[in-house]
Amino acid sequence: MKIVDEHITAYINSLELELPQYLRILEKEALENAVPIIRKEAQAVLKFFLDMKQPKQILEVGTAVGFSCSLLSEYMPEDCHITTIEKVPMRIVEAKKNLAKARRASDISLVMGDAIDALKVLNRTGTSDDVSLFSPSGNMQTLSELTDCYDFIFMDAAKGQYMNFLPEIMKLLPVNGLFITDNVLQEGSIAKSKYSITRRDRTIHTRMREYLYELTHRDDLTTMILPVGDGMAVSTKIR
Numbered sequence: 001m002k003i004v005d006e007h008i009t010a011y012i013n014s015l016e017l018e019l020p021q022y023l024r025i026l027e028k029e030a031l032e033n034a035v036p037i038i039r040k041e042a043q044a045v046l047k048f049f050l051d052m053k054q055p056k057q058i059l060e061v062g063t064a065v066g067f068s069c070s071l072l073s074e075y076m077p078e079d080c081h082i083t084t085i086e087k088v089p090m091r092i093v094e095a096k097k098n099l100a101k102a103r104r105a106s107d108i109s110l111v112m113g114d115a116i117d118a119l120k121v122l123n124r125t126g127t128s129d130d131v132s133l134f135s136p137s138g139n140m141q142t143l144s145e146l147t148d149c150y151d152f153i154f155m156d157a158a159k160g161q162y163m164n165f166l167p168e169i170m171k172l173l174p175v176n177g178l179f180i181t182d183n184v185l186q187e188g189s190i191a192k193s194k195y196s197i198t199r200r201d202r203t204i205h206t207r208m209r210e211y212l213y214e215l216t217h218r219d220d221l222t223t224m225i226l227p228v229g230d231g232m233a234v235s236t237k238i239r
Contacts, residue, residue: 003185003227004041013040020074022101026067037067038156042182042229046154047075049234053178055152059122060084061115061165062157064091066098072154073104083109083146085118085157092134099136106137109146115157119168122148149174156182160204162211170220170237177237179221184212185231 019027030037038046046068054077060069063086073082084099086092092112099108111118113131120126121143128143135141150172155165162181173179184190190208215223215233223235 009041016044023070026098030065030067035065039229043071045228045232050075053152055080057147057150058082058152059150061155063095066095070102073102073108081107085111085115087114096134108136110134115165122146123168123171124148151177153179159183160207163207173237175237179235181233183230184233
């Protein structure tokens with residue numbers, strides 16, 4: 001099931017400017033190896049909000065092989081830094097190589113470890129025992145040097161854990177900060193009754209519905225759900 005007619009999506013994507021060569025290569029390799037990366041229409045959303053927000057500090061939860069982080073770094077302001085979090089060892093190996101090729105590698109920090117542990121470390125409430133840091137450009141840096149305030153946060157991690165990550169993310173997000181969550185409509189199945197969902201997928205279906213309800217009903221956030229790609233939630237912290 002597609003959220004938007006694929007012919008319309010293809011046409012909209014055809015209007016987008018071409019990515020830099022290293023990003024095109026990375027995107028092609030990821031797709032050939034069935035690595036889940038952000039779709040072209042989601043890339044356009046990120047680029048639009050980067051240009052609108054002009055952030056100073058970006059946090060990405062879910063690096064995978066580094067495509068979305070490289071994309072964010074390519075289009076972020078010149079005085080911006082991005083911190084990205086990944087826990088899967090095989091993804092980290094690829095992310096290290098790919099992020100080192102990014103044009104803005106010196107402005108990227110890769111935090112390696114479980115996202116909830118990494119978020120707590122960034123919030124200065126957790127220990128760094130199971131979390132480590134990699135600087136793609138080879139710059140010497142420590143976890144304690146990373147900021148605890150991010151005015152642009154992008155989450156594309158384990159979908160069933162979004163609710164668990166949210167309290168830590170809210171602490172890192174300042175008033176007027178922008179928080180974008182990817183893959184929230186699950187190919188449109190999120191709109192269906194849980195009884196029409198296969199039993200093995202019901203837990204994540206329920207958790208995502210709870211997450212979207214939380215985003216749209218918190219009094220400290222204003223949120224819109226975009227039927228773009230696999231669904232994106234765009235939230236701004238208002239108090």
